Amino acid sequence: MAGASAAKTNRRQVKERKQEVLYDRELEDLPPELRWREWILRVEAVIFASAEPVSRETLARVVGKDCSIDLLIADLIEELRGRPYELVSVAGGWQHRTRVRFAETIRASTTPTRGGAPALSEFEAMVLVAVGYFQPVTRGELSKIFGKEVSRDTIASLRGAGFLGSGPRSPTPGAPYTYVTTKHFLSAFGMETLRDLPNIEALEDAGLLSRQVVQNEQLSAETESDEE
Incomplete structure (x- = not known):
């Protein structure tokens, strides 16, 4: 049983290494401006798709090894400044949240929302x-x-x-x-x-x-x- 478990772990690690090789994190073929833009889009896509706050370690998997996550987040926050949602730091990661001033509008719409805190007494x-x-x-x-x-x-x-x-x-x-x-x-x-x-x-x-x-x-x- 232990041998089968070890073999399964090894296969998973090999698969992860292959994915790492196939996935181009560095984007060295792109000029610096386009490379930075692509990294921003990747970070936004991962955060948008996640149901939970996304950690720094998770985001580091989709950008270049020398890329500054903090600078990417700062640029993304600035881009969203005029949007009804923002990027916030919660629970050790980042997550998209609707801006507080739109809470009444969302309640009035009665549309189902994802995440958030359930009703508590x-x-x-x-x-x-x-x-x-x-x-x-x-x-x-x-x-x-x-x-x-x-x-x-x-x-x-x-x-x-x-x-x-x-x-x-x-x-x-x-x-x-x-x-x-x-x-x-x-x-x-x-x-x-x-x-x-x-x-x-x-x-x-x-x-x-x-x-x-x-x-x-x-x-x-x-x-x-x-x-x-």
């Missing part, structure tokens, strides 16, 4: 935000943050939507599962990193989150672990 959205701040965090810790139970159904719904994943087991008694946010969470809500989350102090002032509760729980868990 206010509580589900707040649970997501809490996981973003305190991850890895257990369901019990989330319940203490909100002062009411965060149900398994709520967690299952957020996991099913691709927003949450499993983190390491908690060091607390019973070693419960912890939860973390995913790259899809960042992408769906237009964030580059978790630093783009809403200001936690404002959420605490509004009584929506309690950072102190989680810190106390974590301190208690560390104390119990030391005693053992």
Whole structure:
């Protein structure tokens, strides 16, 4: 079985190398201006076709090895300046997004849209935000943050939507599962990193989150672990 798996991997690698040879990334037969233009079009095509943000590593596969991805992206952003959509940096990559000022127009059209964040209840959205701040965090810790139970159904719904994943087991008694946010969470809500989350102090002032509760729980868990 192991030998068959290795052979399959080797065949795939050979196929990828052949494709690399056949695909002209460098475009050395073109003058510099046309070469740059073709690279821009290639990058735009890949980003347009992708359902998820496209990473720098992915884009590097379709342009010359000495080509600056950042300069290509900058030129593409400038070209799209007058369009109703733009190129944005989210979740560690780039993605086409409709400009905010056209959101009402799109809603009025009632046309189905691709991607974006599904409709969440206010509580589900707040649970997501809490996981973003305190991850890895257990369901019990989330319940203490909100002062009411965060149900398994709520967690299952957020996991099913691709927003949450499993983190390491908690060091607390019973070693419960912890939860973390995913790259899809960042992408769906237009964030580059978790630093783009809403200001936690404002959420605490509004009584929506309690950072102190989680810190106390974590301190208690560390104390119990030391005693053992």
